[in-house]
Amino acid sequence: MSEPSVKSNPRATCKMLWTLFSVFFQIGAFTFGGGYAMIPLIQRETAEKRSLVPPEQILDIVAIAESTPGPIAINAATFIGCRCAGAPGALAATFGVVLPSFCIIFVLSFFLRRLMQFAAVRYAFAGIRAGVLALVCRAFFNMYRQCPKGSVSYFVGAAALGLSAFTGLNVLWIVAASALLGLLFSLLPHQKKEG
Numbered sequence: 001m002s003e004p005s006v007k008s009n010p011r012a013t014c015k016m017l018w019t020l021f022s023v024f025f026q027i028g029a030f031t032f033g034g035g036y037a038m039i040p041l042i043q044r045e046t047a048e049k050r051s052l053v054p055p056e057q058i059l060d061i062v063a064i065a066e067s068t069p070g071p072i073a074i075n076a077a078t079f080i081g082c083r084c085a086g087a088p089g090a091l092a093a094t095f096g097v098v099l100p101s102f103c104i105i106f107v108l109s110f111f112l113r114r115l116m117q118f119a120a121v122r123y124a125f126a127g128i129r130a131g132v133l134a135l136v137c138r139a140f141f142n143m144y145r146q147c148p149k150g151s152v153s154y155f156v157g158a159a160a161l162g163l164s165a166f167t168g169l170n171v172l173w174i175v176a177a178s179a180l181l182g183l184l185f186s187l188l189p190h191q192k193k194e195g
Contacts, residue, residue, distance in 0.1 A: 016085045017092040024077045024096035035072030037135035040142060042076055052084050059146040067175045073097055152185045
């Protein structure tokens with residue numbers, strides 16, 4: 001649904017705002033492990049099931065969400081909400097993705113110290129961490145399939161991985177340097193041969 005048609009029809013606007021809120025509420029409520037674990041759900045719910053954004057733009061949205069300040073899931077929700085219904089859509093999607101975490105953390109803050117004394121709770125958290133690792137790996141493979149392939153892409157990816165894993169360099173500098181390298185490569189006359 002295009003943004004002008006949503007703005008011109010109050011019923012469509014309310015429906016879109018409710019869709020954005022409910023979709024991101026579900027994503028926020030049922031995804032453990034933060035932003036990278038949410039990427040597969042964001043892709044499935046917004047691009048594949050509801051066509052709120054084209055599937056090929058998910059990688060761009062993730063790149064923008066990662067390179068701007070704040071948590072990646074909230075940034076992605078805000079971006080998608082704004083794209084679908086302007087500022088009200090951004091608020092609806094952002095509120096939807098934040099509300100479940102806020103409520104769960106608020107309730108757990110009263111009980112977590114006592115609950116962690118039980119072995120079953122510790123084992124449950126260990127299982128959650130293993131599941132989150134699987135979701136992060138899935139997000140990696142989905143993003144890899146959508147990335148452009150070529151020697152420069154592989155070099156930038158390997159360099160970024162090495163710098164982030166083995167140095168104390170701030171991730172923002174790595175993202176900025178990767179963007180600069182991609183921009184410089186796109187300006188070279190031979191770049192079309194490799195694409």
